[in-house]
Amino acid sequence: MEKTRLFLKKIEKTILRFGMIEPGERILVAVSGGADSVCLLHVLHSLAGALRCELSVAHFDHGLRPAEDPEETVFAASLASSLNLACACGEPEVPLSPRTPSLEEQARLARYAFLEKIRSRFGAHRIALAHHMNDQAETVLMRLLRGSGTEGLAGMAPVRSGRFIRPLIEVSRGEIEAYLQMKGLPFMTDSSNRSLDPLRNRVRLELIPLLASFQPRIVERLAATAEILRLDHAFLKQCADKWIEERCGREPGRVRIPRAAFTSLPAGLQNHVIREIVRVVAKGSLRSVDIRHIDAVKAINAAPGSRGPLHLPNGIRAEVDPTHLIVSSQLEVPEECAFSYVLEEPGVCAVPEARTVLTLRLMQGADGVQLDGNPHREYFDADKIRFPLTVRSIRPGDRFRPLGMSGTRKVKNFLIDMKIPRSERRRIPVLTHRSDTEIVWVCGLRIDDRFKWTSGTKRVLEGTYLRQATALEGE
Known part of the structure; x- marks a missing residue:
């Protein structure tokens, strides 16, 4: 006892x-x-x-x-x-x-x-x-x-x-x-x-x-x-956050770091400053960012004159002008940051680059359809869709027919009308079929009218789109 x-x-x-x-x-x-x-x-x-x-x-x-x-x-x-x-x-x-x-x-x-x-x-x-x-x-x-x-x-x-x-x-x-x-x-x-x-x-x-x-x-x-390092990291993060707040210029999706002041910091604190700035610009994600990327950012900062852009994971880039090191979201998706995943059958597809999880589930009939207004859940006529499907990043020239419209629109213009910031557009996946040429769903925003379900639909494909919260990114 x-x-x-x-x-x-x-x-x-x-x-x-x-x-x-x-x-x-x-x-x-x-x-x-x-x-x-x-x-x-x-x-x-x-x-x-x-x-x-x-x-x-x-x-x-x-x-x-x-x-x-x-x-x-x-x-x-x-x-x-x-x-x-x-x-x-x-x-x-x-x-x-x-x-x-x-x-x-x-x-x-x-x-x-x-x-x-x-x-x-x-x-x-x-x-x-x-x-x-x-x-x-x-x-x-x-x-x-x-x-x-x-x-x-x-x-x-x-x-x-x-x-x-x-x-x-x-x-x-x-x-x-x-x-x-x-x-x-x-x-x-x-x-x-x-x-x-x-x-x-x-x-x-x-x-x-x-x-x-x-x-x-x-x-x-x-x-x-682990406990010692947790406390040490918390202190260094606090120091880095304070320095960023006092010395750096911040705007949505972009942080400007004064090169001379940054260079005068101890090397270890430089690492933490870069990590925290990348975390801020990437909206909380440090996925796939390691010491090699941090060292690369420090290297272009140490070189004379202007350098860059340096492409980092999660669609982040770093570049320098004569006075500042600039870390920002990339306006367009460079080839090395694009993503594409193939679904051979209904199932779950994680897209780390977009911090999302897409789930597709096949249902017989429309009895299970939930019309609750959830923008992250959509339903399609499964008989109009042919596997394999592709979940990929948006590409220049992509077009689709938004639900309720008779004509097609460029996905880029649709996102502009939806007031999606440019820094966020590259993270929005699209679901395509027929050799990746037809867009079925701009995930979380709008389906293509040609694939909608109706009262006469015999087989329904349910799509659920979940943005990973910070809580899902750790152990």
Whole structure:
């Protein structure tokens, strides 16, 4: 009993230290049915009175393990019921399959999108995730292998985006298993955790045991290092933000940096200034930006005279004039920043360049059509569309027939009429068919009139277009 009390006290201390839960809040607990999430739910249920919070449960079935997933769904729902907690279970709108490109990323995006939807349905303030100290150690090692800087090596934040919380982040897998054993709590075991295919599993099953032969407390050491780097990064980011605010000229989609003042900064702070400016210009995204890109920006700044443009990921460019380094959104999509993805059949397509996820689902008849005015969901006559379809960036000369019109319009002129800023136009995907020559949908804005569904439509293709929030871009 004493060990159980100390374990609960340790997690409560973490929750209070990082301000994870405020009195009166409702917390949505993500429960897979595995040991970690079962522990998380029971711990939060035990602490709910002291923390003065309410709980609800969400379970997401990825549909990738037909022999195990239904049993896990039943288990999670029964667990919530045993604790008298509301529970929502769901699965991808379009089933994932092992053949899905970037399967892990697609599954993660689908899972977080589901959690956000259920959070809104239940009126929850936060989403509790079951990541623990061992997960943190694995994340640090994976990012070290990728060559991350201080932000990446800081691992997973205890609180992310103000609403994702990780109450178990300071307890180990061993402590969790011991708590479950002491309490006699059952849980499900995921057979895929034994596979060596995903990098994280290899780090967990091979690399960490090897490192433990040199340092038995390697997990604690890595987690402690992540916390040190998290605090260091937060301080450097604060310094960079202050310098940008005081010294740089800002306008929509563009930041001007005084070259002489920037050059006088310490090299490490220069790196953080560039990263934060890129983050601002890219509207929060640092996807695919690494030290090579930062060094390239510093190099053109150090060269005499004017240089550039230098094209960076996410449609960002950098250039210099005699007095300023300028980082901006590109007005047009250069060839190397264009994107194109092929969908051989209905399914899920993530478009990192546009920070979007497109889902296509085939329905028999129009009974499932939801006329709720959601601009991010559209319906098409499936018999007028032929797979494969292409999700791509807008190209010069693109034309389509906006819904309700008899003639065609240039997509560029349509976007101008819609008052879409030039810096945003390159991020809007279009859905095309017939060898990529006919536009079916300017995603999130307007479908082509020729592909609309009617009361006589026999098969309906539902398209859902989701902009990835910042919360979906992290671990």
